[in-house]
Amino acid sequence: NIVMAAQMTDAHRRFLQVLMSNGLTEGSEARKLHQHCCGTYKVYYAHDKLDDFISTINNHLQPMFMQIRKGISQEDGRAHYTVVNLAETGVTKMASDYTEIELELFRKTMELIILSENGFASSTDILNSADQLKTAKFKTKKMKKKEAEQVLKVFVEDKWLSEKNGEYTLHTRCIIDLEQYILSNYQDVARKCNICHSLAIQSQVCESCGIGMHLLCVRKYFRDQTEPRCPKCNEFWSCHTP
Ligand SMILES: [Zn+2]
Ligand SMILES: [Zn+2]
Numbered sequence: 001n002i003v004m005a006a007q008m009t010d011a012h013r014r015f016l017q018v019l020m021s022n023g024l025t026e027g028s029e030a031r032k033l034h035q036h037c038c039g040t041y042k043v044y045y046a047h048d049k050l051d052d053f054i055s056t057i058n059n060h061l062q063p064m065f066m067q068i069r070k071g072i073s074q075e076d077g078r079a080h081y082t083v084v085n086l087a088e089t090g091v092t093k094m095a096s097d098y099t100e101i102e103l104e105l106f107r108k109t110m111e112l113i114i115l116s117e118n119g120f121a122s123s124t125d126i127l128n129s130a131d132q133l134k135t136a137k138f139k140t141k142k143m144k145k146k147e148a149e150q151v152l153k154v155f156v157e158d159k160w161l162s163e164k165n166g167e168y169t170l171h172t173r174c175i176i177d178l179e180q181y182i183l184s185n186y187q188d189v190a191r192k193c194n195i196c197h198s199l200a201i202q203s204q205v206c207e208s209c210g211i212g213m214h215l216l217c218v219r220k221y222f223r224d225q226t227e228p229r230c231p232k233c234n235e236f237w238s239c240h241t242p
Pocket of ligand 1: 193194195196197198213214217
């Protein structure tokens with residue numbers, strides 16, 4: 001007996017469970033999981049119906065203020081999925097998984113990344129800022145460097161941050177989940193990519209008109225151009241194109 005996919009089935013529930021425990025799921029992994037869940041619970045499956053499958057789950061999640069959301073990784077341009085909590089905004093979304101002081105370190109790290117030129121914050125800068133974390137409960141509390149390092153590691157494991165050679169940036173999960181929060185809370189510094197219109201963290205900025213573009217979007221946009229020019233002001237694009 002094949003159950004039609006419009007209603008929430010055990011296959012949908014299993015899919016959701018795995019997505020939640022993964023934190024962030026890459027597109028091809030999600031497609032495999034879709035097939036696997038439908039096969040296991042004998043639910044209607046078509047390889048090109050993942051979006052419908054997910055919107056059935058999303059309809060079901062709506063009253064709980066949750067949603068499966070899709071976004072593009074700034075590292076590799078691939079689609080990823082994550083389950084977002086719509087009832088809370090900003091780092092309070094993460095409040096059930098971390099302590100107040102850990103969240104404060106995350107907020108500080110996120111700020112350093114957003115305020116940086118290139119979308120990265122060094123571990124040295126983050127650890128220095130860990131010295132003066134303020135929380136309601138503890139007023140001003142010092143977090144030991146070792147302790148802060150450990151907390152950063154957990155944020156990387158949980159896919160909120162990603163780290164390369166001691167430099168931290170926002171992970172795809174964080175960008176998908178906190179994009180709106182970041183755009184509205186850091187209006188003066190956070191920019192949308194001129195090409196794909198989503199939040200640009202690792203980006204290049206036009207020296208003449210100030211628009212930003214993701215590194216990936218820069219690469220794609222200028223691929224066939226002998227002389228790279230800004231898509232907005234048409235001035236020569238002086239950044240080294242990746
Ligand atoms: Zn872009
Ligand atoms: Zn320009």
